[in-house]
């Protein structure tokens with residue numbers, strides 16, 4: 124569905140530029156036409172309610188095509204870039220959360236949370252490049268840590284980074300299929316789009332007294348036990364939810 128919306132956004136913006144060119148035959152450069160097309164595609168994408176990260180993709184797509192054409196990039200390079208992006212971002216075209224990484228301030232805060240909780244088990248339900256998992260595993264060698272990552276290349280890189288950490292296992296499955304019952308602390312840095320569903324999942328599965336920490340995105344209508352505001356560049360907020368004992 125997202126792919127269809129993306130294709131439509133690009134095509135409509137392309138048609139819009141052709142139409143404008145026919146009605147107002149101004150002499151503009153190819154780069155100016157591409158800039159108008161890119162902005163149009165981004166606006167159509169918003170109109171189709173695509174997730175916000177698609178804006179960047181739409182803004183960059185046509186300029187990248189024009190750049191490739193003017194540099195006469197060999198055809199196989201397009202295929203290679205497409206392959207690498209697919210393996211890195213995998214489910215993003217279907218609406219999954221893309222890869223962006225937590226700061227070191229987030230890892231440090233999580234190390235402190237895990238220490239304070241005396242957590243024996245921890246899971247990052249979208250581990251990315253193991254940015255959180257690696258420092259945590261080194262700081263807390265007695266905590267059993269799992270990182271789940273669905274995108275193949277990202278998973279491979281995370282598994283490679285963790286290969287010598289005996290308390291870490293990196294799984295290549297979706298967090299939707301993972302039972303969260305066995306974890307003292309569950310961490311997520313995902314997207315506002317999935318937080319309502321995640322809220323239901325943690326209430327059904329996590330044990331009373333355990334802690335769910337969401338970076339940047341709160342659970343709609345959830346009441347956090349604490350909100351930790353970090354002093355990193357994004358001013359990241361960690362929303363900490365204690366699972367009810369009732």
Ligand SMILES: C[S@@+](CC[C@H](N)C(=O)[O-])C[C@H]1O[C@@H](n2cnc3c(N)ncnc32)[C@H](O)[C@@H]1O
Pocket residue numbers: 212214219220221222223224225226247248249250251252253254255271272273274277296297298299311312313
């Ligand atoms: C925003 S990144 C966060 C990476 C890492 N946790 C961090 O804090 O740096 C989200 C990651 O979740 C992964 N992801 C998205 N949907 C997933 C799913 N259903 N199951 C497992 N991983 C998923 C994405 O591939 C991406 O690498």
